[in-house]
Amino acid sequence: MMVRTLAMAALAFAVSTVAARAADPRYPDWPCSQAKVPDISLAAVWAGPALDDAESKWKDDSKVSALVSKLAARKTPLDEAERSIKEFLGGSAADKTANAKLLFAGLFDTLNAQRSQVMSGLERVSRKQREAADKIREETIQLQALQDATPRDDAKVDAMSNQLIWETRIFEDRRKVVRFVCEVPTAIDQRLFALGRVIQQEME
């Protein structure tokens, strides 16, 4: 019983610290400590020439779109991605600038879309977590009532305790996953910036 009481106390604490930081009033469901930037602005990552119609045309170029898929995949190591960019632009000769613009436009589109997906997933999980926290809080109160009741129904107390322990474990696991996934949008920012830098260097 002692152990269980302790577990419950820990649980109440965990639930009360769902949001360690003051929430951003604009994005109440955003669970990460870094303030939310809904999408990457071109001006934040690209100091090269205006992309113009490259923004719509990159998909029509099969060579470019294949390369974009490869470079955008996080399983492709950055140094390998850099080599591929140099190879592609190195062999482009006269249309180097045009190809560079197409390639960056494709990466910008693709990585921004990837990032949006991850971010909306994070907010969905964050809403679920809030619901789970509410449920755990309510059930903790119910459990206390059951424990204090006379006569006390031990079978019911046990069932409720087990359910709470289980729900708390899921809550905690999800919380760890959220912390980990919060790093993904940043990793995408990083990749886009690094690839953009190589493309711009190759254009010079």
Add this chain to the structure above:
Amino acid sequence: MLRVGLLSGLALAAAPAHAFIAYVSNEKSNTVSVIDTESWAVTKTIKVGQRPRGIEFTRDGKFVMVAVGDDDTIQVIDAKTQAVVDTLPSGPDPELFTQDAAGKTLYVANENDNTVTVIDLEKRARLGDIQVGVEPEGMTVSPDGKILINTSETTNMAHFIDTASRQIVANVLVDARPRFAEFKHDASELWVSSEIGGTVSIVDPQKHEVIGKVNFEIPGLRKEAIQPVGIGMTKDDKTAFVALGPANRVAVVDTATRKVTKYLLVGQRVWHMAFTPDEKYLLTTNGVSNDVSVIDVAAQKVIKTIQVGELPWGITIAP
């Protein structure tokens, strides 16, 4: 006469630039990078405790203090041997700290327990704690050492604390999530950056009132990407530099008009900054691109990028 003038000008131009040493805390790789400002290269990487963030030289330039939050302490690095030689008694999870002008007293913001620990730097001993009641975030001491400023993201205020009585004497409401505070050298103004509000509030430290605001607008950039954090003020108080986080830019602000005169493109998620003592250069930490940008202060131009460890956070330069 003319010749003398010319000659002295020549001598000035020919004088070799003084080399300085910068220390950068890398939050994720648990290291401190040492940068030589003559070669602009990392000359050493020092292994420190877990999650190093706040970093500052002692005023005599002999030691570098670095807050290692996950180890609940502040480590002291000997600048000569570039090795960790001691620790200072902070509270749990120290994030950053500030020292008075004389370098005698250190104030440490402990993220987890709503306190500021006061440390005697000569004895390296804990003098006591100040209960600030809210999570301390940005901190700075007034030039005369009498007032400690503590910004809090839970209250969105800059709290003025009397360092003698250790009591809060005034609260000033600023914009959302205040992160950093910096006094003008003449103590006439206090500048407070707000990460979510996207502004810098200018506070009259006598009247405890917001007397102006610096706004930022960058064509083609989302407002949410503009997250002001670190502030650097030139010694003549005429120019301020403000790091804008994921806008990947540093704003140059004319302090007289409180308007931005230029935006400099640096690395990703620019966070904190430090001037070289001759004020020729300003170095910024860029947390996502894992590098440090070097700004030529007079030319207002980025002249160099130096790769450091993962998630560079703070920076300090030998006096």
